[in-house]
Amino acid sequence: MKKAKETVMHIVFLVAACVSIFAVALICIFLFGNGIPAIGKIGLGHFISGMDWKPLNNIFGIFPMIIGSIYVTAGAIIVGVPIGILCAVYMAKFCPKGLYKIFKPAINLMAGIPSIVYGFFGLVVLVPIVQNMHGGSGKGVLAASVLLGIMILPTIISVSESAIRAVPNYYFEGALALGDTKERSIFCAVLPAAKSGIMAGVILGIGRAIGETMAVIMVAGNQPILPDSLFSGVRTLTANIVLEMGYATDLHRQALIATGVVLFVFILIINILFSLLNRRSGDKA
């Protein structure tokens, strides 16, 4: 009786563990099943490298959106990563204890603010600033990059902070003992040791930036064109889906799902790169 119970529960646990495999399989089946036929109909080349997106006239080219997503994500990294890592250094090594008690929950709060709130903040605060700097509408690559940079800050800060804290203290003390200043000890001894953890934070941030939808849609301008400057409007893959999904029928809808497939493949590539990176640093250790 007891044995039977053990076996049954073992199976239950096993099945639960397989749910995630099952879920990924389902997601693949449904996305690819609906997206691939559309790509086939449009032609992979036309779809991926087509410059024009005119769904009502059956022209589906998402190249500008792919580039848009890459630009905006790159911009977010340029804005968010240095500030995030430096801020993590501050929190791990410089922050007075009293301040830390406020700062740490504040960063967690920042991670919890819904993206739609960020989006409106961007629209009403960031966009006018860009507008004043340069003229034009203010929406575009720059506004979207800055907003996404802000949004990925909490991710990068928390992951980097715990990576820095995980570095054994003798790295720091050793460098200090050798006569380095506190700053140099941190930047030359501690940070390199925390490299792989910080990278993990950055990659998580990239994932968040590339997948962000509701905030980007409000500040990016969403023109389906190749951006030619920092101030030019841009449409990301995610924005493309949300903008038109409600209206789309037939091939247009499938093309949007296919846009989701491209996005999914992007994420998979990032994940694979990440696990390769992990494996390599794991081998070294």
Place this chain on the structure above:
Amino acid sequence: MSKFKQAMETYRKRPLSLFLRIVVIAAAVITAFILGAIIIYILVKGIPNLSPELFAWEYNTDNVSMTPAIINTILMVLLTLVFAAPIGIFSAIYLVEYAKRGNKLVNIIRMTTETLAGIPSIVYGLFGYLMFVIAMHWGYSFIAGALTLAIMVLPTIMRTTEEALKAVPDSYRDGSFGLGAGRLRTVFQVVLPSAIPGILSGVILSIGRIVGETAALIFTAGTIAAIPASVMNSGRTLAIHMYALLNEGLYMNQAYATAVVLLVMVIIINGISGLIAKAFSKRTGEK
């Protein structure tokens, strides 16, 4: 004073160090400045618009009440966790307590979990729409939203539970086995209770994600501003409520007020998770 002077002297000799210090502090100030700006912006725009009508029991176009949306948010959290929590916790138990090391299945599960964690919410939204709304013929419904979200938060719960289980010292398990308890009993009566705070923190992380989610829900749970009669009906959560208010541009002020309530919800959730973490560290401290 002398310490200060000494420090200044060092910095004069090593300008790079001074520069690094300034950069680090500047980064922290910028972060604090941005966060402050966002919170002040929400409060300034939102608080003047908070009014009792916004919390009337039923939604109509005159009061634009958010009460149904608040209740829906809580219901959505509960329904999602009903699916996600047991599955997440059970799979973590399997991975930590049952699976043998180097098991191929374990590697596959780890890989798929990581994949799930990386998928953007809009892709979850598409998937939920295609599978639950269209293929299963459920239409926009609470259950479609909850199942989509359950898959979305599964990796979070799995990972935190795994960490919590791993943190339970092996001596507990050995002791339990030594007393003649089976594996199942050891897991449920010895290991799980000590891992509860860790598991809870994962659950709370997930709650935060559910509360703030929009993209995955507009295509699955729909936008009806009432408490659903059953799980097959549509209903909007607070974040969707805000999205819907903004959509037509008629209720901007109410949307800002909604943002304040969302913010307060997030603060409460974070506060609870902080309390639990504290309780956890106190307990381990005692041991």
Place this chain on the structure above:
Amino acid sequence: MKRKKIFTLGLVAALGAMTVLAGCGNNAAENNNASAAQQEDGGNGASAPSGAISVVSREEGSGTRGAFTELFGVEQEDADGNKVDMTTTAAEVTNSTAVMMTTVAGNDNAIGYISLGSLDDSVKAVKIDGVEPSVDTVADGTYKVARPFNVVYKDGLSDVAQDFLNYIMSEEGQAVIAEDGYISQPAEGSYTASGLSGDVSVAGSSSVTPVMEKLAEAYQKLNPDVNIEVQQSDSTTGVTSAQEGACDIGMASRELKDSETGVESKVIAMDGIAVIVNNNNSITDLTSDQVKQIFMGEVTDWSELAK
């Protein structure tokens, strides 16, 4: 001591950041003034707006956009006779009226369009061919830029749904529509509560949703046993859901397409589309040709419009 130092540094940095931000604002203001001054030198009227026009459009497939492009002739037939939406690709796209209005309200050079029912004083509606957009001008047909709010339904509507429809078309229902800033249709008699009970599901256009919610509330007051659900999505979804029977009544904020068959449709109201500009923009009047040229990207600077 150390804490004090950090605090001071922080304060300095914060002040610095603020000065930079403030500086940006000032610079930009000066730039604007400078360009305005240049314009005067160029001989254009002192009050003429100048600068590149920021065109803001709705997303492809939106009922508002469909009606707008059709009414202004931005939609043209190509060589094969297909209708092509010629809206300039430089136009910003948004899927939300709120974002549209916030954008235009925050940008002196922006132009966009919204449903007349959503118009408020944060932006300015321009006259089209000399006609002010208002309920009256749309109703008497002098303001041409209007589109129908349609409901669509399949044959064999349930009694409750039919009763709700009767209510919408009655004097009482049309009064609700007029009160909300939309243009009512000829009423079909007055309505008396039926005492029916049941559920009605309505789904579709987000433009029609606000007025439909009002109608549903008024109806439910008369018939407390009826429960009406209004699901906000978009015109196409509304029509498809009605076709598939996923809802009883679909809402569409545009004329039905030729391909959308199998359902009855009924115009419950008309809605004007207001072309909106920033409150600081001195332009109050545009011809429909000018609007067309702006949205097709043929005119890209406000100074080209100044006469």
